[in-house]
Amino acid sequence: MSLKASQAWAHLQSHAYYMSQSHISDLFEGSQDRFSTFGFAQDALFLDLSKQRITDETLALLIQLANERNLTDWINDLYSGKHVNDSEDRPALHTALRTPRDHKLEVNGTEIIKEVHDNLDCMEAIVSKIHSGQWRGFTGHSINTVVNIGVGGSDLGPFMACKALSDFQPQEAANLKVHFVSSMDGSQLADLLSHLNPARTLFVISSKSFTTIDTLANANTAKEWLKQSSNVASEEVLISRHFIGVSASPEKAQEWGIPKSNQLAFWDWTGGRYSMWSTIGLPIALKLGMQGFKEVLDGAHAMDTHFKETPFEKNLPVLLAMTGIWNINFLNINAHAILPYDGRLSHIPAYLEQLEMESNGKSVTREGSNTDYSTCPILWGEVGTNAQHAFYQLLHQGTESVMCDFIVAAKRYHNTDNAELQHQHQLNLANCLAQSRILALGDSVIEGADDAPVYKRYKGNQPCTTILLDELTPTTFGQLIAMYEHKVFVQSVIWGINPFDQWGVELGKKVATSLLQALGPEAKEKQFDNSTQGLLQHITKRNA
Ligand code: F6P
Secondary structure, eight states, rough: OOOGHHHHHHHHHHHHHTTSSSSSHHHHHTTSSSHHSOOOOOOEEEEEESSSOOOOOHHHHHHHHHHTTTHHHHHHHHHHHHOBBGGGOOOOOOOOOGGGGGOOOOTTEEEEHHHHHHHHHHHHHHHHHHHTTSSTTTSSSSSSEEEEEEOGGGGGHHHHHHHHHHGOOOOOOOTTEEEEEETSSSSSHHHHHHTTGGGEEEEEOOOOSSSOOHHHHHHHHHHHHHTTOOOOOOOOHHHHHHHHEEESHHHHHHHOOOOOOEEEOOOTTTGGGGTTTTGHHHHHHHHHEEEEEHHHHHHHHHHHHHHHHHGGOHHHHHHHHHHHHHIIIIIIOOOOEEEESGGGGTTHHHHHHHIIIIOOOOBBBSSSSSSOOOOOOOOEEOOOOTTTTTTTTHHHSSSSSOEEEEEEEOOOTTTTTOHHHHHHHHHHHHHHHHHHHHHHHHGSSSGGGGGSSGGGGGOOOOEEEEEEEEEOOOOEEEEEHHHHHHHHHHHHHHHTTTOOOOOGGHHHHHHHHHHHHHTTTTTTOOSSSHHHHHHHHHHHHHHH
Protein backbone atom coordinates (compact mmCIF):
# COMPACT_ATOMS: atom_id res chain seq x y z
CA MET A 1 0.00 0.00 0.00
CA SER A 2 1.30 3.45 -0.83
CA LEU A 3 2.26 5.63 2.11
CA LYS A 4 -0.38 8.26 1.47
CA ALA A 5 -3.11 5.63 1.30
CA SER A 6 -2.48 4.49 4.87
CA GLN A 7 -5.11 5.32 7.46
CA ALA A 8 -2.68 6.96 9.83
CA TRP A 9 -1.48 9.27 7.06
CA ALA A 10 -4.98 10.66 6.55
CA HIS A 11 -5.46 11.12 10.29
CA LEU A 12 -2.09 12.81 10.61
CA GLN A 13 -3.00 15.19 7.82
CA SER A 14 -6.17 16.40 9.49
CA HIS A 15 -4.36 16.52 12.82
CA ALA A 16 -1.60 18.62 11.20
CA TYR A 17 -4.17 21.09 9.91
CA TYR A 18 -5.38 21.64 13.46
CA MET A 19 -1.85 21.65 14.95
CA SER A 20 -0.51 24.14 12.44
CA GLN A 21 -2.73 26.76 14.10
CA SER A 22 -0.93 26.33 17.42
CA HIS A 23 2.43 27.64 18.57
CA ILE A 24 4.84 25.58 20.68
CA SER A 25 4.39 28.17 23.46
CA ASP A 26 0.62 27.40 23.47
CA LEU A 27 1.43 23.73 23.96
CA PHE A 28 3.51 24.58 27.03
CA GLU A 29 0.77 26.78 28.38
CA GLY A 30 -1.79 24.05 27.90
CA SER A 31 0.15 21.40 29.80
CA GLN A 32 1.73 21.32 33.24
CA ASP A 33 4.57 18.95 32.56
CA ARG A 34 5.41 18.46 28.90
CA PHE A 35 8.94 17.52 29.92
CA SER A 36 7.90 14.31 31.64
CA THR A 37 5.38 13.49 28.92
CA PHE A 38 7.83 13.97 26.06
CA GLY A 39 11.14 13.21 27.80
CA PHE A 40 12.59 9.73 27.27
CA ALA A 41 15.58 8.22 29.06
CA GLN A 42 17.72 5.31 27.97
CA ASP A 43 20.94 4.48 29.82
CA ALA A 44 22.97 7.69 29.85
CA LEU A 45 20.97 9.36 27.07
CA PHE A 46 17.97 11.62 27.48
CA LEU A 47 15.77 12.64 24.58
CA ASP A 48 13.67 15.75 25.17
CA LEU A 49 10.94 16.11 22.56
CA SER A 50 8.85 18.55 24.59
CA LYS A 51 9.89 21.47 22.37
CA GLN A 52 8.51 19.69 19.30
CA ARG A 53 5.15 20.79 17.91
CA ILE A 54 3.46 17.60 19.12
CA THR A 55 0.79 16.36 21.49
CA ASP A 56 -0.04 12.89 22.83
CA GLU A 57 -2.32 12.45 19.87
CA THR A 58 0.46 13.29 17.41
CA LEU A 59 2.73 10.63 18.87
CA ALA A 60 -0.05 8.05 18.97
CA LEU A 61 -0.84 8.66 15.28
CA LEU A 62 2.83 8.55 14.33
CA ILE A 63 3.20 5.21 16.06
CA GLN A 64 0.12 3.97 14.27
CA LEU A 65 1.81 4.99 11.03
CA ALA A 66 4.98 3.08 12.01
CA ASN A 67 2.84 0.01 12.68
CA GLU A 68 0.97 0.35 9.41
CA ARG A 69 4.36 0.47 7.64
CA ASN A 70 5.31 -2.84 9.38
CA LEU A 71 8.27 -1.34 11.18
CA THR A 72 8.69 -4.31 13.54
CA ASP A 73 9.07 -6.70 10.61
CA TRP A 74 11.60 -4.41 8.97
CA ILE A 75 13.65 -4.20 12.17
CA ASN A 76 13.66 -8.00 12.40
CA ASP A 77 14.72 -8.23 8.76
CA LEU A 78 17.54 -5.78 9.34
CA TYR A 79 18.96 -7.65 12.32
CA SER A 80 18.55 -11.13 10.89
CA GLY A 81 20.44 -10.51 7.66
CA LYS A 82 17.58 -10.34 5.15
CA HIS A 83 18.49 -8.52 1.96
CA VAL A 84 17.18 -5.13 3.06
CA ASN A 85 19.55 -3.52 0.56
CA ASP A 86 17.48 -4.80 -2.35
CA SER A 87 19.05 -2.86 -5.22
CA GLU A 88 22.41 -4.41 -4.34
CA ASP A 89 20.81 -7.67 -3.20
CA ARG A 90 22.53 -7.93 0.17
CA PRO A 91 21.93 -7.47 3.88
CA ALA A 92 22.98 -4.43 5.93
CA LEU A 93 24.49 -5.99 9.01
CA HIS A 94 26.15 -3.09 10.83
CA THR A 95 24.38 -4.20 14.03
CA ALA A 96 26.37 -7.46 13.84
CA LEU A 97 29.60 -5.44 13.97
CA ARG A 98 28.89 -4.49 17.57
CA THR A 99 27.31 -7.72 18.76
CA PRO A 100 29.17 -9.47 21.61
CA ARG A 101 31.27 -12.55 20.87
CA ASP A 102 29.00 -14.99 22.67
CA HIS A 103 26.03 -14.23 20.38
CA LYS A 104 25.24 -16.16 17.22
CA LEU A 105 23.96 -15.04 13.84
CA GLU A 106 24.03 -17.35 10.86
CA VAL A 107 23.44 -15.80 7.44
CA ASN A 108 23.67 -17.98 4.31
CA GLY A 109 25.64 -20.62 6.21
CA THR A 110 28.21 -18.16 7.60
CA GLU A 111 28.55 -17.54 11.31
CA ILE A 112 28.69 -13.75 11.10
CA ILE A 113 29.47 -12.88 14.73
CA LYS A 114 32.43 -15.22 14.76
CA GLU A 115 33.80 -13.60 11.58
CA VAL A 116 33.30 -10.16 13.09
CA HIS A 117 35.30 -11.09 16.19
CA ASP A 118 38.02 -12.83 14.19
CA ASN A 119 38.43 -9.52 12.36
CA LEU A 120 38.48 -7.56 15.60
CA ASP A 121 41.24 -9.90 16.82
CA CYS A 122 43.32 -9.13 13.70
CA MET A 123 42.75 -5.45 14.31
CA GLU A 124 43.78 -5.80 17.92
CA ALA A 125 47.04 -7.50 16.90
CA ILE A 126 47.91 -4.57 14.62
CA VAL A 127 46.93 -1.98 17.23
CA SER A 128 49.07 -3.67 19.83
CA LYS A 129 52.05 -3.94 17.45
CA ILE A 130 51.87 -0.21 16.74
CA HIS A 131 51.28 0.84 20.34
CA SER A 132 54.09 -1.33 21.66
CA GLY A 133 56.54 0.13 19.15
CA GLN A 134 57.06 -3.19 17.38
CA TRP A 135 55.77 -1.94 14.04
CA ARG A 136 58.91 -0.45 12.50
CA GLY A 137 59.37 1.91 9.59
CA PHE A 138 62.14 1.71 6.98
CA THR A 139 64.84 3.01 9.36
CA GLY A 140 63.85 0.56 12.10
CA HIS A 141 62.23 3.30 14.20
CA SER A 142 58.76 2.82 15.66
CA ILE A 143 55.67 4.55 14.27
CA ASN A 144 54.53 7.77 15.95
CA THR A 145 52.14 9.09 13.28
CA VAL A 146 49.21 7.46 11.51
CA VAL A 147 47.52 9.07 8.52
CA ASN A 148 44.12 7.68 7.56
CA ILE A 149 43.48 8.17 3.86
CA GLY A 150 39.82 7.66 2.97
CA VAL A 151 36.70 9.58 2.09
CA GLY A 152 32.98 9.51 2.96
CA GLY A 153 32.23 6.55 5.18
CA SER A 154 35.90 5.59 5.19
CA ASP A 155 36.78 8.91 6.78
CA LEU A 156 33.91 10.75 8.46
CA GLY A 157 33.06 8.24 11.23
CA PRO A 158 36.61 7.60 12.46
CA PHE A 159 37.46 11.31 12.07
CA MET A 160 34.44 12.30 14.16
CA ALA A 161 35.11 9.64 16.80
CA CYS A 162 38.81 10.49 17.19
CA LYS A 163 37.95 14.13 17.76
CA ALA A 164 35.01 13.39 20.04
CA LEU A 165 36.86 10.98 22.28
CA SER A 166 40.39 12.37 22.42
CA ASP A 167 40.02 12.84 26.20
CA PHE A 168 40.05 9.06 26.42
CA GLN A 169 43.44 8.43 24.80
CA PRO A 170 45.12 5.81 26.99
CA GLN A 171 48.77 5.90 28.07
CA GLU A 172 49.85 3.38 25.43
CA ALA A 173 48.53 5.63 22.64
CA ALA A 174 49.65 8.92 24.15
CA ASN A 175 52.58 9.38 21.75
CA LEU A 176 50.69 8.46 18.62
CA LYS A 177 49.30 11.21 16.38
CA VAL A 178 46.35 10.27 14.17
CA HIS A 179 45.57 12.43 11.12
CA PHE A 180 42.87 12.26 8.47
CA VAL A 181 43.19 13.08 4.80
CA SER A 182 40.28 12.94 2.40
CA SER A 183 40.28 15.78 -0.13
CA MET A 184 40.88 14.78 -3.72
CA ASP A 185 42.84 17.93 -4.57
CA GLY A 186 45.74 16.83 -2.37
CA SER A 187 45.71 20.03 -0.33
CA GLN A 188 45.29 18.33 3.07
CA LEU A 189 47.99 15.82 2.26
CA ALA A 190 50.45 18.39 0.90
CA ASP A 191 50.06 20.47 4.08
CA LEU A 192 50.49 17.47 6.32
CA LEU A 193 53.42 15.77 4.59
CA SER A 194 55.68 18.77 5.03
CA HIS A 195 55.42 18.25 8.83
CA LEU A 196 55.83 14.48 8.94
CA ASN A 197 58.82 12.22 9.41
CA PRO A 198 58.50 9.56 6.69
CA ALA A 199 60.45 7.01 8.71
CA ARG A 200 57.86 7.08 11.51
CA THR A 201 54.65 7.52 9.51
CA LEU A 202 52.13 4.80 8.73
CA PHE A 203 49.38 5.30 6.16
CA VAL A 204 46.06 3.52 6.57
CA ILE A 205 44.36 3.36 3.18
CA SER A 206 40.68 2.96 4.02
CA SER A 207 38.34 2.17 1.18
CA LYS A 208 35.53 -0.33 1.03
CA SER A 209 35.81 -0.60 -2.75
CA PHE A 210 39.50 0.30 -3.10
CA THR A 211 38.52 2.02 -6.35
CA THR A 212 37.64 5.46 -5.01
CA ILE A 213 39.71 7.86 -7.04
CA ASP A 214 40.02 10.44 -4.25
CA THR A 215 41.57 7.89 -1.91
CA LEU A 216 43.79 6.26 -4.54
CA ALA A 217 45.10 9.66 -5.67
CA ASN A 218 46.07 10.53 -2.07
CA ALA A 219 47.54 7.05 -1.54
CA ASN A 220 49.69 7.41 -4.68
CA THR A 221 50.94 10.82 -3.53
CA ALA A 222 51.80 9.37 -0.12
CA LYS A 223 53.65 6.46 -1.73
CA GLU A 224 55.63 8.81 -3.98
CA TRP A 225 56.54 11.00 -1.00
CA LEU A 226 57.85 7.98 0.88
CA LYS A 227 59.87 6.84 -2.12
CA GLN A 228 61.41 10.26 -2.54
CA SER A 229 62.17 10.75 1.12
CA SER A 230 63.77 7.38 1.78
CA ASN A 231 66.69 5.59 0.21
CA VAL A 232 64.77 2.33 0.02
CA ALA A 233 64.82 1.00 -3.54
CA SER A 234 62.13 -1.63 -3.07
CA GLU A 235 58.53 -0.40 -3.23
CA GLU A 236 57.37 -3.66 -1.63
CA VAL A 237 59.50 -3.03 1.44
CA LEU A 238 58.26 0.54 1.76
CA ILE A 239 54.64 -0.50 1.42
CA SER A 240 54.92 -3.38 3.85
CA ARG A 241 56.35 -1.07 6.50
CA HIS A 242 54.30 2.03 5.87
CA PHE A 243 50.90 1.04 4.50
CA ILE A 244 47.91 -0.83 5.87
CA GLY A 245 44.88 -1.41 3.65
CA VAL A 246 41.37 -1.64 5.10
CA SER A 247 38.93 -2.84 2.50
CA ALA A 248 36.09 -5.15 1.53
CA SER A 249 37.97 -5.73 -1.77
CA PRO A 250 41.23 -7.42 -0.75
CA GLU A 251 42.15 -8.18 -4.38
CA LYS A 252 41.93 -4.52 -5.34
CA ALA A 253 44.03 -3.55 -2.32
CA GLN A 254 46.58 -6.16 -3.34
CA GLU A 255 46.60 -4.90 -6.93
CA TRP A 256 47.51 -1.48 -5.59
CA GLY A 257 50.42 -3.13 -3.78
CA ILE A 258 49.27 -3.85 -0.24
CA PRO A 259 50.10 -7.46 0.68
CA LYS A 260 47.41 -9.54 2.41
CA SER A 261 49.52 -9.52 5.58
CA ASN A 262 49.01 -5.73 5.81
CA GLN A 263 45.29 -5.82 5.17
CA LEU A 264 42.27 -5.71 7.41
CA ALA A 265 39.09 -6.92 5.81
CA PHE A 266 35.43 -6.22 6.17
CA TRP A 267 32.36 -7.24 4.21
CA ASP A 268 30.22 -5.95 1.37
CA TRP A 269 27.25 -6.10 3.76
CA THR A 270 28.78 -3.21 5.70
CA GLY A 271 27.58 0.02 4.09
CA GLY A 272 30.31 2.67 3.80
CA ARG A 273 28.48 5.17 6.03
CA TYR A 274 27.71 2.38 8.53
CA SER A 275 31.29 1.11 8.67
CA MET A 276 33.06 2.87 11.51
CA TRP A 277 32.24 -0.11 13.73
CA SER A 278 34.23 -2.43 11.43
CA THR A 279 37.96 -2.46 10.74
CA ILE A 280 37.37 0.96 9.17
CA GLY A 281 37.43 1.98 12.84
CA LEU A 282 41.19 1.17 13.00
CA PRO A 283 42.12 4.86 13.58
CA ILE A 284 39.63 4.94 16.48
CA ALA A 285 41.25 1.88 18.02
CA LEU A 286 44.69 3.41 17.50
CA LYS A 287 43.59 6.60 19.19
CA LEU A 288 41.53 5.12 22.06
CA GLY A 289 43.15 1.73 22.41
CA MET A 290 41.28 -1.46 21.65
CA GLN A 291 39.48 -1.26 24.98
CA GLY A 292 38.16 2.21 24.17
CA PHE A 293 37.04 1.09 20.72
CA LYS A 294 35.22 -1.88 22.26
CA GLU A 295 33.43 0.50 24.63
CA VAL A 296 32.17 2.43 21.59
CA LEU A 297 30.90 -0.88 20.17
CA ASP A 298 29.28 -1.78 23.52
CA GLY A 299 27.44 1.55 23.56
CA ALA A 300 26.13 0.97 20.05
CA HIS A 301 25.10 -2.57 20.95
CA ALA A 302 23.14 -1.28 23.96
CA MET A 303 21.26 1.04 21.58
CA ASP A 304 20.70 -1.85 19.12
CA THR A 305 19.11 -3.88 21.91
CA HIS A 306 16.97 -0.95 22.99
CA PHE A 307 15.84 -0.32 19.40
CA LYS A 308 14.95 -3.96 18.80
CA GLU A 309 13.23 -4.66 22.11
CA THR A 310 11.53 -1.48 23.28
CA PRO A 311 7.93 -0.61 22.47
CA PHE A 312 7.77 2.24 19.98
CA GLU A 313 6.21 4.54 22.59
CA LYS A 314 9.52 4.56 24.49
CA ASN A 315 11.94 3.72 21.72
CA LEU A 316 14.43 6.57 21.25
CA PRO A 317 15.36 6.03 17.57
CA VAL A 318 11.71 5.47 16.66
CA LEU A 319 10.57 8.61 18.49
CA LEU A 320 13.37 10.67 16.97
CA ALA A 321 12.53 9.36 13.50
CA MET A 322 8.78 9.78 13.79
CA THR A 323 8.96 13.37 15.05
CA GLY A 324 11.15 13.98 11.99
CA ILE A 325 8.45 12.44 9.78
CA TRP A 326 5.88 14.70 11.43
CA ASN A 327 7.99 17.81 10.78
CA ILE A 328 8.89 16.88 7.22
CA ASN A 329 5.71 15.32 5.87
CA PHE A 330 3.01 17.08 7.88
CA LEU A 331 4.48 20.44 8.94
CA ASN A 332 6.44 20.80 5.66
CA ILE A 333 9.77 21.52 7.32
CA ASN A 334 12.62 20.54 5.04
CA ALA A 335 15.67 21.88 6.78
CA HIS A 336 17.37 20.26 9.75
CA ALA A 337 20.15 21.85 11.79
CA ILE A 338 22.52 19.69 13.85
CA LEU A 339 23.80 21.76 16.75
CA PRO A 340 26.28 20.05 19.07
CA TYR A 341 27.01 22.19 22.13
CA ASP A 342 30.38 20.55 22.54
CA GLY A 343 33.54 21.33 20.59
CA ARG A 344 34.47 17.64 20.75
CA LEU A 345 31.45 16.87 18.57
CA SER A 346 32.40 19.39 15.88
CA HIS A 347 32.47 16.69 13.20
CA ILE A 348 29.05 15.21 13.97
CA PRO A 349 27.22 17.50 11.51
CA ALA A 350 29.39 16.32 8.59
CA TYR A 351 28.95 12.70 9.69
CA LEU A 352 25.17 13.01 9.90
CA GLU A 353 25.03 14.84 6.58
CA GLN A 354 26.37 11.70 4.92
CA LEU A 355 24.45 9.27 7.11
CA GLU A 356 21.10 10.93 6.55
CA MET A 357 21.37 12.48 3.10
CA GLU A 358 23.25 9.64 1.38
CA SER A 359 20.88 7.12 2.97
CA ASN A 360 17.53 8.82 2.55
CA GLY A 361 18.14 11.52 -0.05
CA LYS A 362 16.02 9.56 -2.53
CA SER A 363 12.82 9.99 -4.47
CA VAL A 364 12.19 6.48 -5.82
CA THR A 365 10.57 3.82 -3.65
CA ARG A 366 11.68 0.21 -3.30
CA GLU A 367 8.90 -0.63 -5.77
CA GLY A 368 10.39 1.74 -8.34
CA SER A 369 7.82 4.53 -8.29
CA ASN A 370 8.47 8.20 -7.65
CA THR A 371 7.53 9.33 -4.15
CA ASP A 372 4.71 11.83 -3.93
CA TYR A 373 5.94 13.05 -0.53
CA SER A 374 9.17 14.59 0.76
CA THR A 375 11.97 12.41 2.08
CA CYS A 376 15.26 13.46 3.67
CA PRO A 377 15.51 17.16 4.50
CA ILE A 378 18.61 19.27 3.96
CA LEU A 379 20.90 18.80 6.93
CA TRP A 380 23.69 21.02 8.03
CA GLY A 381 25.21 22.11 11.26
CA GLU A 382 28.01 23.50 13.34
CA VAL A 383 29.08 23.64 16.97
CA GLY A 384 26.11 25.49 18.46
CA THR A 385 27.95 28.33 20.15
CA ASN A 386 29.88 29.10 16.95
CA ALA A 387 26.72 28.87 14.86
CA GLN A 388 25.09 31.41 17.20
CA HIS A 389 27.52 33.92 15.69
CA ALA A 390 26.91 32.73 12.15
CA PHE A 391 23.59 31.29 10.96
CA TYR A 392 21.31 31.51 14.01
CA GLN A 393 20.00 34.84 12.68
CA LEU A 394 18.18 32.81 10.01
CA LEU A 395 16.89 30.31 12.57
CA HIS A 396 15.46 33.09 14.72
CA GLN A 397 14.19 35.59 12.18
CA GLY A 398 14.43 34.07 8.71
CA THR A 399 11.60 32.83 6.53
CA GLU A 400 12.43 29.12 6.72
CA SER A 401 11.14 26.64 9.26
CA VAL A 402 14.04 24.58 10.57
CA MET A 403 14.00 21.64 12.95
CA CYS A 404 16.98 21.64 15.29
CA ASP A 405 18.82 18.92 17.21
CA PHE A 406 20.71 20.22 20.25
CA ILE A 407 23.30 17.69 21.46
CA VAL A 408 25.00 18.35 24.78
CA ALA A 409 26.69 16.60 27.71
CA ALA A 410 25.44 17.43 31.22
CA LYS A 411 28.75 16.74 32.89
CA ARG A 412 32.20 17.89 31.81
CA TYR A 413 35.55 18.85 33.35
CA HIS A 414 34.80 17.03 36.58
CA ASN A 415 38.35 15.71 36.60
CA THR A 416 39.97 19.11 36.68
CA ASP A 417 40.31 21.81 39.33
CA ASN A 418 40.34 24.52 36.67
CA ALA A 419 37.41 26.67 37.78
CA GLU A 420 37.54 28.69 34.56
CA LEU A 421 37.00 25.59 32.43
CA GLN A 422 34.15 24.52 34.67
CA HIS A 423 32.66 27.96 34.24
CA GLN A 424 32.98 27.62 30.45
CA HIS A 425 30.94 24.44 30.62
CA GLN A 426 28.21 26.27 32.56
CA LEU A 427 28.27 29.08 29.99
CA ASN A 428 27.92 26.53 27.21
CA LEU A 429 25.00 24.77 28.92
CA ALA A 430 23.26 28.08 29.54
CA ASN A 431 23.58 28.99 25.86
CA CYS A 432 22.30 25.62 24.72
CA LEU A 433 19.22 25.84 26.92
CA ALA A 434 18.64 29.50 26.05
CA GLN A 435 18.74 28.94 22.32
CA SER A 436 16.39 25.95 22.20
CA ARG A 437 14.06 27.88 24.47
CA ILE A 438 13.91 30.96 22.23
CA LEU A 439 13.76 28.93 19.02
CA ALA A 440 10.78 26.96 20.29
CA LEU A 441 8.94 29.53 22.37
CA GLY A 442 9.98 32.79 20.75
CA ASP A 443 10.35 36.03 22.69
CA SER A 444 7.41 35.09 24.91
CA VAL A 445 10.18 33.83 27.22
CA ILE A 446 10.96 37.40 28.29
CA GLU A 447 8.67 40.06 29.62
CA GLY A 448 7.75 43.07 27.57
CA ALA A 449 8.75 41.57 24.22
CA ASP A 450 5.47 42.73 22.71
CA ASP A 451 6.59 46.33 23.01
CA ALA A 452 9.72 45.82 20.92
CA PRO A 453 9.85 46.99 17.28
CA VAL A 454 9.04 44.25 14.83
CA TYR A 455 12.65 43.75 13.69
CA LYS A 456 13.57 42.84 17.27
CA ARG A 457 10.87 40.20 17.66
CA TYR A 458 11.50 36.44 17.77
CA LYS A 459 8.62 34.38 16.46
CA GLY A 460 9.87 30.99 17.72
CA ASN A 461 7.91 27.86 16.82
CA GLN A 462 11.00 26.11 15.43
CA PRO A 463 10.75 22.50 16.65
CA CYS A 464 13.73 21.59 18.81
CA THR A 465 14.97 18.26 20.13
CA THR A 466 17.54 18.13 22.91
CA ILE A 467 19.73 15.05 23.21
CA LEU A 468 21.34 15.18 26.61
CA LEU A 469 24.20 12.82 27.40
CA ASP A 470 25.11 12.34 31.05
CA GLU A 471 28.68 12.65 29.85
CA LEU A 472 30.50 12.15 26.55
CA THR A 473 32.30 8.81 26.86
CA PRO A 474 33.12 6.07 24.34
CA THR A 475 29.97 4.24 25.45
CA THR A 476 27.56 7.18 25.25
CA PHE A 477 29.12 8.21 21.95
CA GLY A 478 28.41 4.71 20.56
CA GLN A 479 24.82 4.95 21.79
CA LEU A 480 24.34 8.37 20.25
CA ILE A 481 25.58 7.40 16.80
CA ALA A 482 23.69 4.10 16.74
CA MET A 483 20.53 6.00 17.71
CA TYR A 484 20.92 8.22 14.64
CA GLU A 485 21.61 5.19 12.41
CA HIS A 486 18.39 3.56 13.53
CA LYS A 487 16.49 6.80 13.20
CA VAL A 488 17.55 6.90 9.54
CA PHE A 489 16.41 3.30 9.06
CA VAL A 490 12.99 3.98 10.60
CA GLN A 491 12.44 6.96 8.32
CA SER A 492 13.45 4.89 5.28
CA VAL A 493 10.82 2.31 6.26
CA ILE A 494 8.12 4.97 6.50
CA TRP A 495 9.12 6.43 3.14
CA GLY A 496 9.48 2.99 1.54
CA ILE A 497 13.00 3.66 0.26
CA ASN A 498 16.26 1.72 0.45
CA PRO A 499 18.65 3.60 2.76
CA PHE A 500 21.62 1.35 2.00
CA ASP A 501 22.47 2.19 -1.62
CA GLN A 502 23.71 5.45 -3.16
CA TRP A 503 23.21 5.32 -6.91
CA GLY A 504 22.99 9.09 -7.02
CA VAL A 505 26.74 9.45 -6.56
CA GLU A 506 27.75 7.27 -9.51
CA LEU A 507 27.14 9.48 -12.52
CA GLY A 508 29.44 12.21 -11.21
CA LYS A 509 32.32 9.71 -11.12
CA LYS A 510 31.76 8.73 -14.79
CA VAL A 511 31.37 12.27 -16.06
CA ALA A 512 34.51 13.35 -14.16
CA THR A 513 36.46 10.67 -16.02
CA SER A 514 35.49 12.14 -19.41
CA LEU A 515 36.31 15.63 -18.16
CA LEU A 516 39.73 14.48 -16.97
CA GLN A 517 40.47 13.40 -20.54
CA ALA A 518 39.23 16.74 -21.81
CA LEU A 519 41.72 18.53 -19.56
CA GLY A 520 44.56 16.53 -21.17
CA PRO A 521 46.29 17.04 -24.52
CA GLU A 522 43.78 14.87 -26.39
CA ALA A 523 40.85 17.13 -25.62
CA LYS A 524 38.23 17.13 -28.38
CA GLU A 525 36.49 20.31 -29.44
CA LYS A 526 32.81 20.77 -28.62
CA GLN A 527 32.35 17.63 -26.59
CA PHE A 528 30.36 19.19 -23.76
CA ASP A 529 27.64 21.73 -23.08
CA ASN A 530 28.49 25.36 -23.79
CA SER A 531 29.20 26.29 -20.17
CA THR A 532 31.52 23.35 -19.51
CA GLN A 533 33.26 23.91 -22.83
CA GLY A 534 33.77 27.58 -21.95
CA LEU A 535 35.16 26.76 -18.51
CA LEU A 536 37.53 24.18 -20.00
CA GLN A 537 38.86 26.71 -22.49
CA HIS A 538 39.29 29.29 -19.75
CA ILE A 539 41.22 26.82 -17.58
CA THR A 540 43.41 25.77 -20.52
CA LYS A 541 44.28 29.40 -21.28
CA ARG A 542 45.14 30.14 -17.65
CA ASN A 543 47.44 27.12 -17.57
CA ALA A 544 49.17 27.92 -20.87
O1 F6P B 1 30.89 7.94 -3.56
C1 F6P B 1 30.18 7.69 -2.38
C2 F6P B 1 30.84 6.60 -1.60
O2 F6P B 1 30.69 5.39 -2.25
C3 F6P B 1 30.30 6.52 -0.17
O3 F6P B 1 29.13 5.80 -0.09
C4 F6P B 1 31.45 5.90 0.53
O4 F6P B 1 31.37 6.04 1.92
C5 F6P B 1 32.61 6.67 -0.09
O5 F6P B 1 32.23 6.85 -1.43
C6 F6P B 1 33.94 5.99 -0.02
O6 F6P B 1 33.92 4.75 -0.64
P1 F6P B 1 35.06 3.70 -0.43
O7 F6P B 1 35.11 3.36 1.01
O8 F6P B 1 34.72 2.54 -1.31
O9 F6P B 1 36.36 4.35 -0.86
